Amino acid sequence: MSFLRRCLRNIQKKGKIVIILDNAKVHHAKLIQLLLEKLKNRLELMFLSQYSPGLNLIEGL
Template sequence: MIRDYQAIARTWFPKGQQRIIPTYGKHQGIKLLGTLDYESGEIFVIESDRYDAEVFLSFLQQILLKYPGERIVIILDNARIHHANLLQPFLKSNKDRLTLVFLPPYSPNLNLIEEFWGWLKHSCIYNVFYHSTNEIRQRIQRFVAQINQMPLKVIDRLCCSL
């Protein structure tokens, strides 16, 4: 989730001249789901109004369509929606193509997409004021498009970090 209230990350400024990042105080956000194809370096991101089992099921369906005929393994954290009963019939009917692997609790350092979310926030969100969630959305879309133009950089930055 990318919140619409901006965050100040590590930065420097002359003593007494702290950078002020305004906010408009509407605690909205952009909910993103994404995958990293570690072989090609491609990032696939979708946005949703909510983040629940139905949205996650739709995301999995889109992944299967994106990679027709391929065997897919998705590494996940243990969020409740990743284990929802709603998913079970879909997972059972696609067990030959789709495998979900769950990481141990509290181990985001093992999930490469978490590294991507940090890269995205560092590049697009921190220390910047956006007037609307639409501006944030457009910036995120540009960032994903830009990094998908340089898959080797993505692989070097995310996949070689383990």
């Protein structure tokens, strides 16, 4: 969560950050959801489809 806050500090007030994530459980944690609700105008998380090795290169390892 501190990473997300640092990202938000580094953009302008009118800017928006979109972060693309896999579907790890930690990315769906309640704490993250609360932060997203607070910052919905400045932060958006987009999740990859499950089992998409073509989009998530780390799955190839």
